[in-house]
Amino acid sequence: MFNIDHPDSAPDSDDRDGDVAMHRQGSFFGRRKGHKLRAHQADLIEHLLPHLSLRIDGPAPDSLTTLFDSAVELVRLEIGFGGGEHLLAEALAHPNTGFIGAEPYVNGMAKILARIEAENIGNIRLFAGDASELLAWVPAGSLARIDLIHPDPWPKRRHWKRRFVQDATVSAMARALAPHGEFRFVSDIDGYNAWTLAHLLRAPGFDWLAERADDWRKPWPNYTMTRYGRKAEREGRRANYLRFERL
Ligand SMILES: C[S@@+](CC[C@H](N)C(=O)[O-])C[C@H]1O[C@@H](n2cnc3c(N)ncnc32)[C@H](O)[C@@H]1O
Numbered sequence: 001m002f003n004i005d006h007p008d009s010a011p012d013s014d015d016r017d018g019d020v021a022m023h024r025q026g027s028f029f030g031r032r033k034g035h036k037l038r039a040h041q042a043d044l045i046e047h048l049l050p051h052l053s054l055r056i057d058g059p060a061p062d063s064l065t066t067l068f069d070s071a072v073e074l075v076r077l078e079i080g081f082g083g084g085e086h087l088l089a090e091a092l093a094h095p096n097t098g099f100i101g102a103e104p105y106v107n108g109m110a111k112i113l114a115r116i117e118a119e120n121i122g123n124i125r126l127f128a129g130d131a132s133e134l135l136a137w138v139p140a141g142s143l144a145r146i147d148l149i150h151p152d153p154w155p156k157r158r159h160w161k162r163r164f165v166q167d168a169t170v171s172a173m174a175r176a177l178a179p180h181g182e183f184r185f186v187s188d189i190d191g192y193n194a195w196t197l198a199h200l201l202r203a204p205g206f207d208w209l210a211e212r213a214d215d216w217r218k219p220w221p222n223y224t225m226t227r228y229g230r231k232a233e234r235e236g237r238r239a240n241y242l243r244f245e246r247l
Pocket of ligand 1: 028083108130150
């Protein structure tokens, strides 16, 4: 599951150059491990994660709703949930929706497991790896919404190919989303916002939902700010909030 042997540090380091301590595994580029886990966190990874973790080495069920202990009507995916602030808030606010969180970063996984355990949350399942593998596994039209919030920006031109948003992942999301499902994207990096807009506008099957500037300059109602969102605000960068509908 996790490769925890990397000599690496937390993924929120400002060094996103990626040449040192960055590893490619499939289409994931990044750090899988930061500071050492505390004993209880390690215990959660060892004992709770296997119960909540999706196994994608076999076929997916016909309906993803069957993956959840509690009865859910819809299933949503959050890619790269980091510390899990947004994912947890959404899961608590929407108990009849199932949430899948994909995050290869072991410390983020440990953090969310602690909250799931403490609050006995039944509508979150986890995937400790590259979300593009998960997207390839889920049945067509099975997701009501996909959120990608402050993805690693890879600002240098030679690293753009590492960005999560690529023609291939956009087409994988188009396959996975149900009609009228949504892809929501948040970034404080202007170049990545423009990149995502360009990719989604040229992709068949998506419609950008913005009608006025405030639709993309302001978060949508009840949006939960994440750690990276707060960091951007502290550093004077304003995020954009892009919503695309699957036609
Ligand atoms: C900049 S952090 C943002 C975390 C969180 N969304 C936030 O806003 O605070 C990006 C996260 O995406 C994760 N990530 C990068 N590539 C990924 C991939 N292919 N699949 C799933 N998660 C990925 C990283 O491990 C990292 O935790």
